[in-house]
Amino acid sequence: xxxxxxxxxxxxxxxxxxxxxxxxxxxxxxxxxxxxxxxxxxxxxxxxxxxxxxxxxxxxxxxxxxxxxxxxxxxxxxxxxxxxxxxxxxxxxxxxxxxxxxxxxxxxxxxxxxxxxxxxxxxxxxxxxxxxxxxxxxxxxxxxxxxxxxxxxxxxxxxxxxxxxxxxxxxxxxxxxxxxxxxxxxxxxxxxxxxxxxxxxxxxxxxxxxxxxxxxxxxxx
Numbered sequence: 001x002x003x004x005x006x007x008x009x010x011x012x013x014x015x016x017x018x019x020x021x022x023x024x025x026x027x028x029x030x031x032x033x034x035x036x037x038x039x040x041x042x043x044x045x046x047x048x049x050x051x052x053x054x055x056x057x058x059x060x061x062x063x064x065x066x067x068x069x070x071x072x073x074x075x076x077x078x079x080x081x082x083x084x085x086x087x088x089x090x091x092x093x094x095x096x097x098x099x100x101x102x103x104x105x106x107x108x109x110x111x112x113x114x115x116x117x118x119x120x121x122x123x124x125x126x127x128x129x130x131x132x133x134x135x136x137x138x139x140x141x142x143x144x145x146x147x148x149x150x151x152x153x154x155x156x157x158x159x160x161x162x163x164x165x166x167x168x169x170x171x172x173x174x175x176x177x178x179x180x181x182x183x184x185x186x187x188x189x190x191x192x193x194x195x196x197x198x199x200x201x202x203x204x205x206x207x208x209x210x211x212x213x214x215x216x217x218x219x220x221x
Contacts (some may be wrong), residue, residue, distance in 0.1 A: 003211060010044055010208035018043045021106035024073060031068045034097045041066055041139070042209045043163065044152065049137060049163065052217075053078035056161045058134040062125070063087040064148050065120050065140030069098030069111075075137060076107045084159035085111045086130065088118045088140070119144060122151040132157035138164040143186035145190045153198050153220065160220040167203055168214030193218065 004155035014020070020043050031038055031093045041049070053061060053075055059082065061075050067088035076085045085107075095115045102111045114121045118140060125131065138145065145164060152162045154165040167186045173179055178187070193201050193216055 006207040007209050008212070010042060014043050015093045018047045023101070024070065026104060027068055027070045027073060027101040028100055030097050031070070033094070034068070036068050036094055036097060041074075044157040044208060045165075045206065045210070045215075050078045051119040051160060053135050056159070060130070060133045061085040062131075062133040062136045062152070062155060064122075064138045064152075065089070066098045066209075067094055067145055068112060069101040069105075069140075071137065071139060072098065072111055072117045073105045073107060075135075076102070076105075076110050077084060079110060083110060085129075086133075087111060087123050088114050088116075090117055090140070092114075101137065113170060117201065119147060119151075122155070126151075126155060131155035133160060135161045136163070136210070138162070138171075139166065142166065142189075145185050145189035149189060149192060150195075153196075156220045158220055162199065162201075162216075162218040162220065164193075164216040164218075166213050167216045168212065169206060170212045180183075190216070196221055197221070 049071060059080060060077060063072055063075060066072055066087040072087050081086060089098060092115050095113050099113055102108050133155055136147045153213045167190055168188060169183050172183045172188060174185050178184060199218035199220055201216060203214050203216045
């Protein structure tokens, strides 16, 4: 019953305030057609990320986990004309679909998709001197979330906004005996976030079409 309510409220918010255009809708369709896991952020979460990017006046954004490019489009649309978004995707097929979706949205000149294991790609980005980024969004495989966070700090500056999705896992993070690798990954990340003196951070619980989860939000000190 509560999930029905959460989804109804999500729809209410989306109908009022979230404008999903043809490019975003086509991206969602491409996920189903390409048999990509339907784990993108919700439309309202996309709008939330876009607002966060505007609030921090982001000109350079790093995204860890592209999937089909849905969140990428929301974030890239927050950038100024000279802005740049670098997004990392492990699966070549996902990256191919994302490239198509990003081009359809007219953002291919802004978005740079890097294909490969993120923990291999992140050192390359550091060597290229692209950093620091103004905003970093982490939404990829959960086991190395702590390492992604550590890399985010290396590629940041004072004031950089770091956001990490899926850190509550329907409340499963409360179970210290969980054997779920995704849960264990975010438990480790949450502890690392809590003890880090490099950021001021909190976690916001989220509910809606994506059920019960949470986003960690941190500002680099």
